[in-house]
Structure formats: C-alpha cells, structure tokens
Amino acid sequence: xxxxxxxxxxxxxxxxxxxxxxxxxxxxxxxxxxxxxxxxxxxxxxxxxxxxxxxxxxxxxxxxxxxxxxxxxxxxxxxxxxxxxxxxxxxxxxxxxxxxxxxxxxxxxxxxxxxxxxxxxxxxxxxxxxxxxxxxxxxxxxxxxxxxxxxxxxxxxxxxxxxxxxxxxxxxxxxxxxxxxxxxxxxxxxxxxxxxxxxxxxxxxxxxxxxxxxxxxxxxxxxxxxxxxxxxxxxxxxxxxxxxxxxxxxxxxxxxxxxxxxxxxxxxxxxxxxxxxxxxxxxxxxxxxxxxxxxxxxxxxxxxxxxxxx
Amino acid sequence: xxxxxxxxxxxxxxxxxxxxxxxxxxxxxxxxxxxxxxxxxxxxxxxxxxxxxxxxxxxxxxxxxxxxxxxxxxxxxxxxxxxxxxxxxxxxxxxxxxxxxxxxxxxxxxxxxxxxxxxxxxxxxxxxxxxxxxxxxxxxxxxxxxxxxxxxxxxxxxxxxxxxxxxxxxxxxxxxxxxxxxxxxxxxxxxxxxxxxxxxxxxxxxxxxxxxxxxxxxxxxxxxxxxxxxxxxxxxxxxxxxxxxxxxxxxxxxxxxxxxxxxxxxxxxxxxxxxx
Numbered sequence: 111x112x113x114x115x116x117x118x119x120x121x122x123x124x125x126x127x128x129x130x131x132x133x134x135x136x137x138x139x140x141x142x143x144x145x146x147x148x149x150x151x152x153x154x155x156x157x158x159x160x161x162x163x164x165x166x167x168x169x170x171x172x173x174x175x176x177x178x179x180x181x182x183x184x185x186x187x188x189x190x191x192x193x194x195x196x197x198x199x200x201x202x203x204x205x206x207x208x209x210x211x212x213x214x215x216x217x218x219x220x221x222x223x224x225x226x227x228x229x230x231x232x233x234x235x236x237x238x239x240x241x242x243x244x245x246x247x248x249x250x251x252x253x254x255x256x257x258x259x260x261x262x263x264x265x266x267x268x269x270x271x272x273x274x275x276x277x278x279x280x281x282x283x284x285x286x287x288x289x290x291x292x293x294x295x296x297x298x299x300x301x302x303x304x305x306x307x308x309x310x311x312x313x314x315x316x317x318x319x320x321x322x323x324x325x326x327x328x329x330x331x332x333x334x335x336x337x338x339x340x341x342x343x344x345x346x347x348x349x350x351x352x353x354x355x356x357x358x359x360x361x362x363x364x365x366x367x368x369x370x371x372x373x374x375x376x377x378x379x380x381x382x383x384x385x386x387x388x389x390x391x392x393x394x395x396x397x398x399x400x401x402x403x404x405x406x407x408x409x410x411x412x413x414x415x416x417x418x419x420x
Numbered sequence: 421x422x423x424x425x426x427x428x429x430x431x432x433x434x435x436x437x438x439x440x441x442x443x444x445x446x447x448x449x450x451x452x453x454x455x456x457x458x459x460x461x462x463x464x465x466x467x468x469x470x471x472x473x474x475x476x477x478x479x480x481x482x483x484x485x486x487x488x489x490x491x492x493x494x495x496x497x498x499x500x501x502x503x504x505x506x507x508x509x510x511x512x513x514x515x516x517x518x519x520x521x522x523x524x525x526x527x528x529x530x531x532x533x534x535x536x537x538x539x540x541x542x543x544x545x546x547x548x549x550x551x552x553x554x555x556x557x558x559x560x561x562x563x564x565x566x567x568x569x570x571x572x573x574x575x576x577x578x579x580x581x582x583x584x585x586x587x588x589x590x591x592x593x594x595x596x597x598x599x600x601x602x603x604x605x606x607x608x609x610x611x612x613x614x615x616x617x618x619x620x621x622x623x624x625x626x627x628x629x630x631x632x633x634x635x636x637x638x639x640x641x642x643x644x645x646x647x648x649x650x651x652x653x654x655x656x657x658x659x660x661x662x663x664x665x666x667x668x669x670x671x672x673x674x675x676x677x678x679x680x681x682x683x684x685x686x687x688x689x690x691x692x693x694x695x696x
Contacts, residue, residue, distance in 0.1 A: 135551070159547060162581075167540045167574035174544020177529060179475065180551075182544075197534055198571075202541055206523055206531040 113279065116272035117185075117215045118146040119251040123258040124183060128154050134262075135159060135180045139168040144274075145185040145215045165195040169212065173202035176209040181262065188214025188271050189221070192233035199269070204243040209265040212237075213272070217247075218308065218359035219392055219400045220274035226391040230271065235364025237269040238337040244268040245337040249311035250279040253334055256288035273309050273359075275397065280311050280332065291335045293343035299327035301419045303347035304411065306357040307333045307366050310385075313401070314357050316408035321415055328415060336366055344373045353381040353418040357411055359401075362386045385414055424631045427497070428458045429691035432660045434493040434503050436683055439674055442511030444519060448670040449563060450490035452594040452629070452655035456561055457494045459634040465559065469499045469526060478556050479545045481530045483538020484563035484592060485520040486672075491528075492517060500527035536569025538562060539589055543579045546587040546648075557642070561590045565597030568606045573618070579648040580619030587648040588641045593628060594657035596668045612652060621649040628653025661686035 121136075128134045128150070137159040142148050151158040159175070161168045165186055172182035184191070191214045192199075203210045214233060221228035238245045246261075246268060248254040254272065261268055280296060281287070287294050293305075296315050299322075306314040311332045318328040331347050333340065348354050354374055356367040367384025374382050385406060393403050401407050405414065432454060439445035461467065465478040482491050489510070496503035509515040516525060520533030530541055538560040546558040566572065579587050591611065599605050615622045621644045623637045634653065641649035657671075658664030661683040664673070675683055 156551060161574075161578055164574040164578070166536075166571040167543070167578055170537055170540030170571065170575065171544035171547065171578065173530070174541040174546075175548045176544070177541070178479070178545050178548030178552075180544075180548050198537065198540075201531060201534050202537055 113276040114251050115146060115274065115276040116248055116251050116254040119254040120213060120258050120272065121146050121150050123255055125150050125153060127262055128157055131181070132157065133180050135175050135182050137161060137168055137172050137182060137184045139163055139165050139186045141186050141215065144187065145213070147185050165190045166198050169195040169198035169210070170202050172210045173198070173206060173208040177206070182210045183213055184210060185213040185215060187228070188217035188230035188233050189228050192230050192236050192269070196236060199237065199243065200240050203267045204240045207242060208267065210267055211261055212269045214269060215272055216274035217271035218273060219387065219397055222396045222400050223394050229392065231359070231361040231387050231392070233269070233271055234336055234358070234360050234366060238369070239364070242267060243337070246270045246334055247308035247336055248272065248334045249308055249332050250277060250281060252279055252281045252283065252286045253288060253294070253332070256286055257334065260290040271308065273397070277309050278312050280315055291338055291340065293335065293340040294332040295343070296330040296332050297328070299329040300350060301327045301352055302415045303329045303331065303351040303354045304357060304415060305331045305333050305344065305347065305354060305366065305370050307336055308359055310357040310359055310406060313406065313408045314411055317411035317415060320408055320412040324416060326416060326419055333366060336369065339369050339373065341373045344370055345377050348374045348378045348380050351380070353383070355383050355385060355411070355415050355418060357385045357406065359406065360386055362389050381418065383414060383418060385411060423695055424458050424462055425694040426691045427462070428455050428631065429660060429687045429694060431458065431493040431497060432687050433684060434496070434507065435489045436675065436680065437507045438489045438492065438510045440680060441507050443674055444511045444672070445489045445674070446486040446672045448596065448657040448664060448667070449484060449487040449592065449594065451659045451664065452657045453484065453487045453561060453592045454490040454493070455629045455631050456590050456592065456634055456653055457490055459631050459638065460559055461494050461498055463635045464638045467527070472526060476554055476556050479529055479542070479558045481538040481542050481560045482521045482532055483560045484535065484566055485532035488519060488521050491521060495527040498527065501525065535563070535566040536571035539572050539575035539579070542587055542589070543575050543582070543584060546579070546584040547582055549586050550582070550584070556586070558587045559590070561592055563597070564591055564593045564595065564602050564608055565605065567591065567608050567611060576615065576618045576620065583646045584648045585645050588638065588651065589648065590651045590653055592655055593652050594655045596657045596666065596671065598668070598671045600668045615650045619647055621647050623649060623651050625651050625653040628655035629659045660690060
C-alpha cells in the first residue's frame with residue numbers, strides 16, 4: 111500500500127483540477143515546501159501567491175481573491191493558521207462568506223519536538239466555534255483525496271487540518287467509502303463505539319482488532335467531518351453500544367470529544383470518555399512518541415475501551 | 421445633485437438623522453470620510469445597483485468599518501436601498517443596518533469592523549484583477565488610528581511586492597481617535613515616509629474634505645504604474661459643524677436636541693454656500 115502525506119495529496123488533487131480551472135489559486139506563507147506545494151507553485155506560477163511569513167495577510171488576501179471569483183486554498187502550518195490569522199478566518203472568510211479553504215498543515219503535534227508554539231491542539235475548538243466555518247480532519251491520503259474533490263465543488267469556507275507525515279492508510283485504494291459531511295463507518299460493533307478523527311482513526315481501527323481478539327466488539331467511526339458533525343452517525347453508533355470512546359489529537363476542551371459528548375448527552379445518554387492530548391504543553395518527542403506516551407495508540411485505545419465495557 | 425460638495429453636506433444630514441434615530445454611531449469619522457466616499461462613488465468608481473454582479477466593476481472595501489453610517493448615506497443616494505429605511509431602523513433590534521458594513525446588504529462587498537483587514541483583502545482583489553487581466557480598480561479607506569494594526573503593513577508590503585497599481589488606499593487622516601490625538605496615542609506623522617519606504621506612491625491631499633482635491637488625487641493615482649497609491653487625506657474629524665469639529669469626544673457622540681439643531685443649521689449653511 112502506497113503511503114503519501116495527506117498534504118501532498120491535497121496538492122496533487124489541486125494540481126489536477128488546476129489543469130482545467132484557472133480560478134484555483136494556492137497561497138502559502140513561506141510554507142510551500144513544508145506544505146508540499148512546491149510542485150503547484152512551479153507548475154502554476156500564475157495561480158500561486160506567496161505572502162511571506164504573514165499569516166494574517168495570507169488569509170485576507172485569500173478572501174479578497176475569493177471575493178473576485180477565485181477558489182482560494184491558503185496553505186500554512188495549522189498552529190499559525192488557526193491562531194495568528196484567527197480573526198481573518200472569522201471576519202474575512204467565515205463572516206464575509208468567501209470561498210476560502212484554509213489548509214492547516216503539520217497539524218496537531220506533527221512538529222513534535224518544536225514545542226507548544228508549533229502545536230495546534232486547539233484548532234478544532236477555535237475553528238468550530240466560528241459560525242459558517244466547517245472543520246475537516248481527514249484520516250488518510252485516500253480520504254483526503256475524496257475530501258478535496260468534494261471541497262472543490264462547493265463555494266463555502268472550510269478549515270482542513272492534516273498532519274506532517276505520511277500515515278498508514280485506513281482505506282484501500284480500490285475502496286474509499288466517502289460521502290461529504292457523513293462520517294465513515296470503518297467497522298461495526300456492539301460493545302463500544304470508538305469515534306475518532308484524523309491520525310487517530312488508524313490506531314482506533316487497529317484497537318478494534320485487538321479488542322476483537324479479547325471478545326469485545328467495537329465499532330469505529332471516522333468523523334473526518336468534525337463540523338458539521340455527523341450527529342446521526344454519533345447517535346446510531348452510541349445507541350448500538352454500551353459506551354462511547356472518542357479519540358483525537360487535540361486538547362481535551364472543545365474538540366471532537368466535547369462535540370460528541372454534547373450529542374450523546376442530549377440525544378441518547380450513555381457514558382462517553384474522551385481520549386485526547388492533555389491540557390498542558392505536551393511532552394517532547396516525535397508524533398509517535400507523543401501519542402504512545404498519552405495512550406493515543408492502538409494499545410492505549412483498546413485498554414481504555416476494554417475498561418469501559420468491563 | 422450636480423454639486424457634489426453640496427451633496428456631501430446633504431448626506432451628512434442623513435448620517436446625523438441615522439445616528440439620532442439609532443442612538444449610536446461613529447459620527448466624527450463619518451463626517452471626515454464622507455467626502456472621500458462621495459468622490460469615489462460619484463466621480464471615480466463604476467459601482468451602482470445595476471452592475472453589482474459585473475465582474476469588471478470597481479471594488480471598494482470600507483476598512484474603517486465604524487464609519488458605516490457615511491457609507492449607508494452614500495449607498496442610499498446611489499440607489500442601493502431607501503435612506504428612510506436606514507434612518508428608521510439603523511442599529512435597532514433586528515435591523516439589517518448594523519453598526520459595521522455587512523455584505524448581506526446590496527452594495528457592500530466585504531464585512532468589516534475589525535480594523536486592519538481592508539487593505540490586505542483589497543490586495544487579494546487587486547491580485548485577482550491582475551491574474552484575470554481585468555481593468556477594474558480596487559479602493560479602500562482606512563482610519564489613521566487604524567494604521568497601528570500590524571496587518572495594515574503586511575498588506576502594504578505585499579501590495580508593493582505585487583506591483584498592484586490597480587489598488588488605491590485612502591487614509592482618513594483626521595488626527596483623532598477614541599482616546600484623543602493620534603500623535604499622543606501612537607504617532608503617525610511620518611506615515612508618508614512609511615508608505616514610501618514600503619514602495620508606495622504617496623499623495624498628500626491637503627484638504628481631504630475637498631472633493632476637487634480628492635478627485636484630482638484619484639486621477640493621479642490612475643496614472644501611476646507598477647506600484648500602489650495611497651492618498652493621505654488630511655481631513656477634519658466632525659467636518660460640517662463647529663459643534664463637533666476636531667473634538668475627540670465626538671468619536672461616537674450622539675447629538676442632543678440643541679446640538680442637533682445647530683449641526684443641521686450649520687450643514688444647511690455650508691450646503692447653501694457650496695451651491696452659490
């Protein structure tokens with residue numbers, strides 16, 4: 111199975127679309143290399159805008175371009191895009207309803223050892239709180255491909271977070287189940303519902319196999335559409351299980367766990383436990399080391415799930 | 421009205437009535453900026469209710485969004501919506517005429533209100549025009565206090581980098597902001613040099629409340645190639661009546677009955693003088 115980073119897939123889909131659509135514009139803030147967008151900049155220089163290290167400018171310029179008919183993709187590290195240019199995302203993109211897709215690269219703790227300034231463990235909470243801003247966190251490059259194709263067809267604002275490194279695919283090249291704004295059921299089960307997004311979906315899927323070996327039946331829901339959250343999928347999964355476990359590469363407040371808890375609490379009360387990063391600067395290390403340390407891996411997820419259905 | 425100076429004083433009355441009715445509004449900046457808006461909408465830009473979907477229309481973003489009352493008065497005069505509706509409902513419960521520009525209203529391109537957004541957004545609009553080889557021009561108006569926002573200078577830097585000669589910014593240099601004199605709050609007296617050093621063509625409009633001078637400056641801007649232009653429009657905050665002129669306390673003061681009578685009388689006198 112091929113393994114390419116989700117950000118690279120975004121660039122590939124946009125380059126493919128740009129062949130016939132001159133209105134597609136990519137913008138980077140000295141981030142074309144880290145965003146895997148150098149091929150786009152080299153191939154379509156007339157459709158590429160460099161703003162230098164100026165994320166506020168990046169997002170406002172994207173909004174201005176979009177207001178004049180462009181399909182603007184602003185590509186910048188998630189840590190800066192979701193904080194430094196937050197007001198531009200709120201006012202110029204969401205409030206003004208411009209066709210800007212904010213692509214947060216190297217999201218979560220991708221920049222592991224670089225410290226909290228470079229982590230975006232608050233981006234779901236921040237972006238989802240803005241009216242008219244959608245939030246997508248695809249799990250693998252195949253889902254990313256389908257997501258970006260879908261985003262190309264609409265004219266609404268969105269924030270997309272992807273990680274820095276290539277991750278093991280969740281889906282198979284021949285079979286990528288995808289419906290826009292509908293969660294993907296990775297597997298079905300009756301004891302516990304595991305709802306995850308982004309890079310946490312693969313370990314959740316692996317955890318379901320570990321649980322299966324212990325005689326525990328787990329469903330895994332890939333909630334790549336964090337906002338609009340697929341509430342029906344949450345309710346269905348929760349109703350069919352004894353408890354719900356959410357897993358996310360995000361701080362404990364305001365993320366996927368909070369949003370799922372709201373739905374389950376109000377519509378089908380069941381125990382919900384949230385696995386996330388801590389409300390603190392995370393420990394130094396690679397993404398994998400950080401995930402392992404906080405139990406955000408297959409073993410950690412399986413252990414927590416088993417505890418819940420005991 | 422043929423005489424735009426007279427029109428400008430007449431529209432100031434609409435603004436005053438709006439603010440009295442809504443019991444809110446940024447009256448001082450409205451009065452300083454309205455001549456710029458009248459010049460743009462009645463002399464310079466090809467914008468009207470009939471062509472708001474035309475991709476070749478000029479673009480305008482009110483970066484100093486708090487002076488929205490002046491923009492409402494001008495847009496109403498252009499025929500985008502009835503002035504009576506604005507005056508009746510401005511700032512009231514459920515009104516679509518809120519205290520900052522909103523693009524749900526006809527004639528308004530971008531929502532603003534938070535300062536330092538208009539120029540960077542206009543950079544994007546001007547870039548799109550260059551990419552598409554279109555001839556429209558892009559205009560924005562900023563306040564002088566607004567220049568303390570760092571994002572203004574990010575926009576200024578990129579406008580020069582991309583040689584956006586289709587972009588023209590105006591600084592409404594009325595020298596007052598909510599806390600007092602701009603030079604006491606954060607000095608901007610060298611702003612001409614700042615813009616020049618960023619690669620802009622700078623035009624000092626000695627009387628920024630003169631439609632003739634503004635119009636001449638906008639005409640000059642159109643001849644500048646390879647760089648964006650900024651007009652430093654030296655205006656009078658509260659321009660139109662000595663009751664409110666050059667008084668920081670009139671940043672967002674709602675005139676009382678006596679003040680109202682005097683202001684309306686002064687505006688009428690200035691309008692009559694302009695018509696002579």
